[in-house]
Amino acid sequence: MRKTFYSSVKSILVSLLIVHTTGLNSLKAQVKANKTTPIERAAQLSLAKAVETDMKNLDLHNKFIRSFRGKNQLLDSQYVVWAAKYPYIREVPFAIGRYYANLELPQARDWLFRVVKIDSLMAEAWVLLSYDAVRRGDRNLEQDYLLKALNTGNATSKDFLNYAYYYKNKDQEKFHTLLSELIQKFKGDPNSAWALSLIAQDTQDKQKKKVLYDSLYNEYSGAKFSEAESGLSLYFLELLDEDPRAAHLLVRKILNDGKLKKWYWVDKERVARQFFTVDSLLLAGDLSQASKVADSIDLMDPHKAEHIMAEESLLLLKAKVNKYNNLLKAAYDSLILYYSKKPSDKVFSALLANAGDMNISKDSLYIDIWKIRDSLSKPATDFSLVNFLDGQKVSLSDLKGKVVLLTYWFPGCGPCRREFPFFEKAVGKYAEDIKYVGINLINKQDDYVVSYMKSSGYTFIPLQNDPKWDKGTLYASGAPVNFLIDRQGRIVFSQFFINEENYDMFETMIAEMIDRG
Numbered sequence: 001m002r003k004t005f006y007s008s009v010k011s012i013l014v015s016l017l018i019v020h021t022t023g024l025n026s027l028k029a030q031v032k033a034n035k036t037t038p039i040e041r042a043a044q045l046s047l048a049k050a051v052e053t054d055m056k057n058l059d060l061h062n063k064f065i066r067s068f069r070g071k072n073q074l075l076d077s078q079y080v081v082w083a084a085k086y087p088y089i090r091e092v093p094f095a096i097g098r099y100y101a102n103l104e105l106p107q108a109r110d111w112l113f114r115v116v117k118i119d120s121l122m123a124e125a126w127v128l129l130s131y132d133a134v135r136r137g138d139r140n141l142e143q144d145y146l147l148k149a150l151n152t153g154n155a156t157s158k159d160f161l162n163y164a165y166y167y168k169n170k171d172q173e174k175f176h177t178l179l180s181e182l183i184q185k186f187k188g189d190p191n192s193a194w195a196l197s198l199i200a201q202d203t204q205d206k207q208k209k210k211v212l213y214d215s216l217y218n219e220y221s222g223a224k225f226s227e228a229e230s231g232l233s234l235y236f237l238e239l240l241d242e243d244p245r246a247a248h249l250l251v252r253k254i255l256n257d258g259k260l261k262k263w264y265w266v267d268k269e270r271v272a273r274q275f276f277t278v279d280s281l282l283l284a285g286d287l288s289q290a291s292k293v294a295d296s297i298d299l300m301d302p303h304k305a306e307h308i309m310a311e312e313s314l315l316l317l318k319a320k321v322n323k324y325n326n327l328l329k330a331a332y333d334s335l336i337l338y339y340s341k342k343p344s345d346k347v348f349s350a351l352l353a354n355a356g357d358m359n360i361s362k363d364s365l366y367i368d369i370w371k372i373r374d375s376l377s378k379p380a381t382d383f384s385l386v387n388f389l390d391g392q393k394v395s396l397s398d399l400k401g402k403v404v405l406l407t408y409w410f411p412g413c414g415p416c417r418r419e420f421p422f423f424e425k426a427v428g429k430y431a432e433d434i435k436y437v438g439i440n441l442i443n444k445q446d447d448y449v450v451s452y453m454k455s456s457g458y459t460f461i462p463l464q465n466d467p468k469w470d471k472g473t474l475y476a477s478g479a480p481v482n483f484l485i486d487r488q489g490r491i492v493f494s495q496f497f498i499n500e501e502n503y504d505m506f507e508t509m510i511a512e513m514i515d516r517g
Contacts, residue, residue: 040067043067044064044067044068047060047063047064047067048064048078050063050064051064051082055082055086055089055091055092056089056091057091058091058094058095061091061092061095061096062095062099065095065096065099072100072107075096076096076107079092079093079095079096079111083114087118088118089118090115090118090119090122090125093111093112093114093115093118094111094112094115094122094124094125096111097109097110097111097112097114097115097125097128098112098124098128101128101131101132103444104131104135104411104412104442104444104445105444105445106132106135106136106445106447106448108128108132109129109132112125112128112129112132113129116129116148120148120152121152121153121154122152122154123149123150123152123153123154123155123156123159124149124154126145126146126148126149126152127145127146127149127155127156127159127162129145130142130143130145130146130149130162133145134417135411135412135445135448135452136411136448136451136452136455137411137451137452137453137454137455137456137457137458138451138455138456139166139456141455142166143163143166146159146162146163146166147163150163157182157185157186157189157190157191157192158191160178160181160182160185160186160191161179161182161191161194161195163178164178164179164182164195169421169500172202176199176202179195179196179198179199180195180199182195183195183196188219188220188223190220190223190225190226190227190228191227192220193216193219193220193223193225193227193228193231194227194230194231196212196215196216196219196220196231197213197216197227197228197230197231197232197234199212200212200213200216200231200235201231201234209235213231213232213235216228216231216232217232217254217259221254221257221259221260222259224259224260224261228260229260229261229264232250232254232260233268235250236250236251236268236272237308237309237310237313239272240271240272240275240310240313241310241313244272244275244276244279245276245279247268247272247275247276248269248272248273248275248276250272251265251268251269251272252269255269267308268308271297271299271308271310274293274294274296274297275297275313275314275317277293278290278293278294278297278317278321281293282320282321282324287321287324287325290321290324291321291322291325294317294318294321295318297314297317299311299314312338312342312344312346312347315334315335315338315347316346316347316350318331318334319331319334319335319350319354320350322334323354323357328354328357328358329358331354332351332354332355332358332360335347335350335351335354336351336365336368336369336372337372339351339369340369340372340373340376341376341493342496342505343505343508343509343512344502344504344505344508345504345505345508348508351365352365366512369512370516373492377486377490377491377492378473378490378491379473379489379490379491380396380404380406380473380474380483380485380489380490380491381396381470381471381472381473381474382395382396382397382489383395383396383439383463383466383469383471383474385439385463385464385465385466385469386463386464387461387462387463387464388440388446388449388450388453388462388463388464389450389453389461389462394437394461394463396485396489397489399435399437400487400488400489401487402433402434402435402487403430403433403434403435403484403485403486403487403510403513403514404434404435404436404437404483404484404485405423405426405427405434405435405436405437405460405482405483405484405485405510406437406438406439406474406482406483406484406485407419407423407437407438407439407460407479407480407481407482407483408438408439408441408476408478408479408480408481408482409438409439409440409441409479409480410440410441410442410445410479411440411442411445411448411449411452412442412445412448413479413480415479415480415497416479416480418499419480419482419497419498419499420456420458420460422498422499422500422503422506423436423460423498424458424459425503426503426506426507426510427459427460428459429507430510430511430514433514434510434514435461436459436460436461437460437461437463438460438461438462438463439463439464439465440462440463440464440465441465441476441478441479442465443464443465443467446464449462449464450462473491474491480497481494481495482494482495482496482497482498484509484510484513486513486516487513487517492509492513493509496509
């Protein structure tokens, strides 16, 4: 009985996976290497037979693919067989190509090329090829593939949005034109809500901005799109910084209408009311009560973990209250501690004015700033990692004497890619004094790195992560994670993310580290 069972399993393995050039000995080696059990293989055979009854059924393909649990070598072998047997059925290469694309693996490209060769009007295949092009660092090719997707007439609102994003920092007028076209083409769509929010964010005229956000609220809030919530939240934060009373009126309207999630806005209403109240009390001369209200403001509701990103605004508000109360030392201490970690222009202006009130010179101010930074800095854990471009090892200790920007990234990381232009801008400005290093955290995406560097033109030193390396003080559980390390090998700044709003802060970080020597 047992012998018969294993004979059947052997027959299953051969019938499922045999290819033109693969003999039984090779097949046995593959099975052994991939540790596939007889029961698993029997289940896979059953699913394979189901797929063969309807080769265009993507749901059946997906079930078959999932049954391999990531054993891609065996899976690939079967799709090579099917692609040869059914050369004109697009779903065969698409199923395996989409699987690899969703895993952000470079094997996706060749399979997706097969798809568009069979059917050039399959929009989703062009879109997945555009994602692959991004991971290879080729934005122009990404646009070419996205345009092909749009020209099929079957593209989604997300595809239109991605196509528009290409022009965000290249051609603002075209970016807004494409966003407007998206809004007209996909009325009532969540991506249209976000497109309208993007236009509003970029608009400098306050009255026009208000009109756009009113439109976002009136047209999309009833659908309770998260994109509408996010856009209005950004507007709330902008108003909270500039006009707390207007921020409070916005939230009151939202709560009274009941079109959006109430719990999302209750904490915002409380904070806006408190900010507005503090300003009113200061104007009325009630300094004691203003201090009590300012001290009571909490940006984090521990029960909902709903963080209102107004840390800097609250810091400046409390410093203003302390200044009104002639508590100059308290204001100075809070401002200088914050600035030592996050050197923004607004905080520095307040800090410099406060220092002047205390007869502290600018030189003395910087001495105090660096005392705090020195007390908080930690030695960066050394590494010796392979440079993708030349195969040579690079150690952190080799870079001493230069300021080091170290970023953890991987080719499929969208937030990482959004930071790179800002990093390049700053590094280019201070090229003689800084080294720029990027460690790819996802080893499965190593094959993307060289093409990414060549196509993108970025200048960082691309290093291969060693999973056995104890990262110590350079620990990162994901990406992007960034560190600025001084000439002595100490971490001065960490856990920051750079975009157009805080780029000046990033440049200040680098400039002050270089000036320190």
